[in-house]
Amino acid sequence: MATTPTPGIDCATPLTASAAKQIAAAGYKFAARYxxxxxxxxxxxTLTEAQGITAAGMQIISVFETTADRAKGGAASGQADGAAALKEAQAIAQTAGSAIYFAVDYDAQPADYNAIEAYLKAAASQITGYEAGVYASYAVIEEMYKRGACKHFWQTYAWSQGKQSSHANVYQYKNGASVAGVSVDLNRSYGGEGWWNTEEGAITMSKDDAEKIIRFLSAAWFAAADDASRNEFNRLANEVRKAAGIPV
Incomplete structure (x- = not known):
């Protein structure tokens, strides 16, 4: 994970393009939204809001939450919520391979852990093309990591007794702050967040230019002295292909 935390916010209020710009100008690099x-x-x-957040220079973290203790419903609730989350992600063109976090927004106890695990795994089974994460307290993050219930972990300071999990990709450390006139919660992220933006996957290079660059990279690949170098040249060529909309 990243050694230097990245500052960000989460909020229930939809962000206008103007508010997103002001939040970014205040130094925040991502916004977690529902x-x-x-x-x-x-x-x-919405897609319009996601585009505004992206235009402001921030990344987006997606979180699904209808009711705070929805995860108590186990697999049946997870299956329904995963299907609903997938529909929304597709509607706003969320980048494939990014994360959808599912909230356990209450002081969950050990008696709830089996239901929470079942909820997360069922939700994950429904979000084809995306990766599941959980928003929860320290104890839930630790337990769900141990159980392999999902791939991404967003911890809140609430109900955590001052502890912070080493597995947390994102850590929410303060509620009820105000930035750009919007009530937000403050977060830090440490890598592996699964965030996204609306410009990912966009064609930013002509096919002709991409093919020229790939020829140079191909020559370097053949001249490389070891597998690590060849793998890196191959990775770079694939990134160029993506930028030009060439299938990888």
């Missing part, structure tokens, strides 16, 4: 059905319009992330 990936929820249209019945939750008051906090729902």
């Amino acid at each position: 990936l929820v059905p249209a019945t939750y319009t008051w906090k729902r992330l």
